[in-house]
Amino acid sequence: MSQTEAVEAKTEAAAMPIVDSDGIESMYLTFAVGDESYGVSIGMVTEIVGMQTIMSVPDVPHYIKGVINLRGKVIPLMDVRLRFGIEERPYDERTVVIVLEVDDAPIGLIVDRVSEVLDVPADKIDRTGNFGGGEGKSMVSALARIEDRLAILLDVHALVSDADLKMPDLS
Template identity: 45%
Template structure:
């Protein structure tokens, strides 16, 4: 599906009504593992494009893009999760999400689909003594598969959000 998605605007597909978005997740692939994020955080999906490097950023922040005149910081989710990097291809997408009123692009291997996962099909994340699961909201059961559901608001620490805010402000 990702290769056919050059640009996808949430406003065209769903009303901005919390009830219609509840339990809906945009699913995507990273290193052949299925992940999901709550659709209410997603503003659009775009194909990979030129990313401008910004000095003094964490390794997982690839840089910024110019999206219709707005500077958007871009995070490579693979690198955020300490997964090996891979070259971007025609299936690589940037999911633009809204974090506390700020737009951030998330680079993923491939966007899959929007799934409805009822609350009773979501289990808590496995516990970790090292806090490695701080990004995980829960584990969504979809048929025989499990999707790792991410908490978008936890992908960045407070100080990283402030650092990104200073970059996108110019």
């Protein structure tokens, strides 16, 4: 292959979309909190890690358990049970942290257990409108029908964007 052909091939490859129309946009990481199944877009997930040593941080909402140091990166942790008003329970060997990248900032969601990554076609997703019924934006963006069960798809921005989620400046 000539140098010109190599450059053309590289340019052509760079112009190709990373995913096709039914690629990553339709994939959700599902997890359990209590008896319910929830999902977040896999495109926002950076990693899943086991529970870490949590450093408490004062003056944060009760559902922010503190921060962890993950390979030199400070990540605030939200206990999803507490965020949803579900009774707190001790963490066990199945409790994990789902690390998300939201608006260029990492946040960890503490969940009871991770289930699976599902490819959910658009015709199996029912958009919800506003379940919250209040002035705020609902954390629920849609319901996914997966065989004989439902998964609640979360609007991660609504979940983590409340004004009271601002972490104190630790610098």
